[in-house]
Amino acid sequence: MKQKIFSFVSLFIIVIAIWYLAALIMNGNQLINNLERKNQEWTYQQVISQAYEVKRPMLPAPHQVGQELIKSIIDKPVTSKRSLIFHAQITLNSTLLGFVFGSLLGILIAVGIVNNKTLESSLMPWVIASQTIPILAIAPMVVVVLGAINITGVIPKAIISMYLSFFPVTIAMVKGLRSSDKLHEELMHTYSASAKDIFWKLRWYSAQPYLFASLKVAIAAALVGAIVAELPTGAQGGLGARLLSGSYYGQTEQIWAALIVAATLGSILVWLVGLAEKVLLRRRGELTHA
Amino acid sequence: MSQSIKNAVYIALILLQVIIVASSEIGFYKSLPLLILVLIAAAFSMAMLLGQLTNLEGKHKSIKVLIPSLFAFMLLLTWESVIKGYAVSPILMPAPSNIFNALINNIPMLWADFKQTYLKAVLAGYIIGCSSGFIVAQWAVRNQALRDALMPLGNFMSAIPIVGIAPIMVMWFGFDWQSKAAVIVVMTFFPMFINTLTGLQSTDALHKDLMHTYAAKKSQIFFKNQLPHALPFIFNALKLNSALALIGAIVAEFFGTPIVGMGFRISTEVGRMNMDLVWATIVVAAIAGSLSYGALALLEKSLLFWHPSYREGNNSR
Amino acid sequence: MLAVAEQTTLTEPSLTVKPKREMISVQDLSLVFPSKDGDVHALSNINLSIKSGDFISFIGPSGCGKTTLLRVIADLERPTSGSLKVNGTDAEDARLNRLYGYVFQAPALLPWRNIKQNCALPMEISKQSDAHKNKQIDKYLQMVGLQDFHNKFPWQLSGGMQQRASIARALCLNPDLLLMDEPFGALDEITRDHMNIELLRIWSETQKTVVFVTHSIDEAVLLSTHIVVMSPRPGRILKVIESPLPRLKTLALRDRPEFHALASEIRSALAHEHAID
Amino acid sequence: MLAVAEQTTLTEPSLTVKPKREMISVQDLSLVFPSKDGDVHALSNINLSIKSGDFISFIGPSGCGKTTLLRVIADLERPTSGSLKVNGTDAEDARLNRLYGYVFQAPALLPWRNIKQNCALPMEISKQSDAHKNKQIDKYLQMVGLQDFHNKFPWQLSGGMQQRASIARALCLNPDLLLMDEPFGALDEITRDHMNIELLRIWSETQKTVVFVTHSIDEAVLLSTHIVVMSPRPGRILKVIESPLPRLKTLALRDRPEFHALASEIRSALAHEHAID
């Protein structure tokens, strides 16, 4: 554990250092360009001292983002529209809703595909093709069309989350449900076990490692879906709306702060799925093995 | 009733539906609501036919292609019927026939968009993203400390929403395809990393012991044992990423592009209410995505011939 | 542990053999594994009739098709040609009627279930009551000497212990037909003797039919009413030897000349085959 | 196939034993597998010395720690206490020097390599020339009777054939120390006899040290210079019996009284243990 924390902290320090350096180079360059356009003299010293204070930095320095984070998380009550926690909550709602429905749908489709040949040959190619439809690109249209039939609020966002998160689950579950040991399949066959028994007593277990790996991808995808769906519905709150307005008003710190909160939220969600996985595997008695 | 008579009825019902759609006035479901029953019957018929075809699948290879095609045909027929029958505004949703026309009439433009988005941005980003994910994963699997450090970082990176990255990448890498490739790199890195890592760690305990007794070097363990074990996982990531990459490129084009590209086309034509062209571009994306996926699946099948899910014919079930 | 050997002799009087039905009948059965680099003729023109209550052992060199034949009977493999009846129906119906229990050559325990849960699996599937399940599991885990390990997971057991757990699992089901593929291959001699005696006792008490694959001639002689000697490439039956020994045997039998005579008959049949090979 | 038995007697004169070094020395070694529901004492206070050129068999009831002891020697398992030297160094160095070859209880073949490629694996790893590789593979696949199956994949072989392939794989490497965990457990008697003789021949010709786990008393007697009888819970050594038989034995030896005497000595040591249990 100590070792883990040490590794993580050292990497964290390295990342911050690289970040400062990159900020210096990027913003410094921009600064130099500006000064040269105005035909002003400049020195490296001057550039270095100003690089972390430019108004529209290409890359805000960590402390600038940190200040923005403090301002929008700690200094504001969570009920305030200016609190990032408030917006994270909005995004979280649609993420979780979309994730739950997406995972269920994904598992359902996978079970159908594994158990029914007609479904496999007719549905599978279209499940795959469905993901090549850039839903993110047509998210605004989805929101509009759903709005036309009076579906508004959290549902359209959750639907987009769901659309993104069901696919990894389906693919992994199809593979996982088929990955059970040949010998175990035959064992169940000799018991003339029903499809239900084969599923619940064998395949479900062999699919679990695949399922959890995909749930981690799915929950991250659900978050992305929720955020994307918040873009077109612009002004109604959520981390996506923060990103948009930050971008629209050229407030780079605000974009980065929203990004970091989004990524932190995502990490926490992925971590929670990982935790669930560990608990389950321990119940299966497999973790002590490793 | 014998099966062939039944089948004839099924086919007749489907044809009837085709004729209704092709010859009726727009808005026919509004004037004759009961016509919808024919559509339902046709859908049911198609399901029955598909069920029978599945049973024949072993005999003819071509049926493998026929089934999804017929399925799609029914889907399109339903779509066309609903749009035409209820006179849905083409500004909301175009009918498949309109999309097809738009596709045929704009081939040079769509090709230019495809070149820009797929052949430049997607390929470059995909290759860089997948290979870097793979490389970092195979470092991480050898080094516990690196793994401990990279896992949370990787999780963190993967959770950064693409819509947040895209404007930054446009700012850093310019308007052309390079910024889209950069977005794809960020998007595809983590799925590849996590899958490869999981796969490399999934080696059978016995095989691990075997390599241990050979005092194999890390690189030997890697190439001779871990990598083959990891291949199913790696292909999972490759397939997932092939879809992600396309989406990534298209969405990134919303945040600034030269005026060509599939994402540019979609977002611009929505604004111009040319929904048929929007969907034609989506169709191109879907075809490109499905073809790349299919190619990967074929490659997987040939490399994983030994895997229980692909083993060639034996008599067991 | 070995005290049970005496018990078995006590139960002998109760041994009234039911009228014999044909349990398995195999006619002209062949099985080919197709493969790019030349087909493998795993079974060729097999003819065989097994009566209910028989204890049949298959013996033969490694790769001669013993496992394959057992798998065909269990409906795990479809023959390329020929016909097969199990208990009067085809193999599939027999399987669907849960007629048989199968012990695989490898233990095939589910890694996410502990030993007790693994034994419970087939009974769960055939929807038996919890009380019955527990009774059976306790009884047979005791028999195979794993009572103290019931809550361990498979990877916490040695190879032989896993094999014994898988035998207990099959016995718990109490099927009419037992198909066993080298069940005692991973056991030491003493444990194996014990298991042999137990198996004989169960077989005679319940009048099961047992089809048994072994590579031990002594074991085949000790257990079987009939011994089928097989030979490889293509897998075929060389000889079916009916045992002149009494149905219910004891370990002491091994010192008797009839025992040795039978063993050498088998040995020479096998050796003859090996020499040809 | 059996013609080789004669060959071995021909090579007997070349048998000049090298001066004996200590190959493996185990002192007060214990190994505990910790577990939520009570630790398992797999090995307890093991003391053992194996000289180079010895052929040591471990025999004992299932679960007594034979595999675990072999794994400790192979540096696959770390002892909880006690010390261990292999060829004068610690187990890890011995492994890193590729001193030994290990035959696992299960075949452990890689499914994506055919039989030939599987045998080539350890030689690839120790960077041997292609010519040498091919020569070795041909020689040993021939020996185990799989020459016709060299381009089949593991799942296309029977259990016994897979086991033989894994033996060939270990022999190809020609290590000084051979660690074998029930290598012939899945073989029929005749094939097993053949393999026993071949192993004896290789051992004496190349003056290897062999540490061998078996559950067949006859096999232990036929092969070994020393027999280690073990007992379970906790796993410990009951007795180390030095064989009075000549180093290089033939199958004919099995009919001799010394053979039977030794076998019953082992059997009674084991039975004693079982009775206690």
Added chain:
Amino acid sequence: ADKLTLQLKWVTQAQFAGYYTALEKGFYKDEGLDLTIKPGGPDIAPAQVLAGGGADLIVDWLPSALATREKGLPMVNIAQVYAKSGMMLTCLKSSGIKTAADFKGKTLGVWFFGNEYPFLSWMSQLGYPTTGGDDGVTVLKQGFNVDPIFQGQADCVSTMTYNEYGQIMDGGLTPEELVLFKYEEEGVATLEDGLYVLEEDLKDAKKVENYAKFLKASLKGWKWAAEHPKEAAMIVLEYDDTGAQTEHHQTRMMTEVAKLLGSGPEMGYLDPIAFDRTVDILLNSESAPVITKKPVNAYSHIVFDKYKEL
């Protein structure tokens, strides 16, 4: 009260201050209306929302409204709130651009999504192809912001007088470093924010009355907002759910927006001359035809007249 829904063209900002002010001050309620304002966003096409029935009224620009009408959605302008265009092309002096003649071979940032029509018409009038090369101009699809001009990725970017121009100032560029091309001054101005409804709604007297009431309350809101820019900005901030807007930005936007509004009693009246000028500009662009024929009945004064009667 009768329910009405208004779909905006963009996110909550002072560009729409009049509606928010009227809502906040209860002007709609006074007219017996229950108004819902739906903010827009970068990829929301208000016309689509109108077609789908998600809104009764929308705020849109005339060029895209006319283009949509030609695509088959019968939408009609019922009032024109902005009398003047706020669009400009803002160029760096250092790029060597002094007049429109210098655009050749330069890279220009343009907003798409229906906002590109005025630009395309202008370039067409100038005779510059927009496909790049030395004879034409290279067009970039400008993202949400004006970054390209800071990073030297474009020589000119599109700006609105009331928004992006201010951001360029904030970003550290000074008016001396810039050259401005206002569409108004170049003679290519098209009508911007107006109110649109479906044509069939105008056949319904009840709806027309409600729209008139809506217009009345909205214009009252706009007048108040124009006179109290600071307070109006605060009201807008109140309604901004993202919490990202700043007082400074919105006050400046309100001040600039006030300059574009119609004035006096004619506020909200669609001047047919201005309409025809927009149509002419759009029709004259041969290379990039936005509309192909003169629109008929694309605007109606029936609601405005009704409002005057109220």
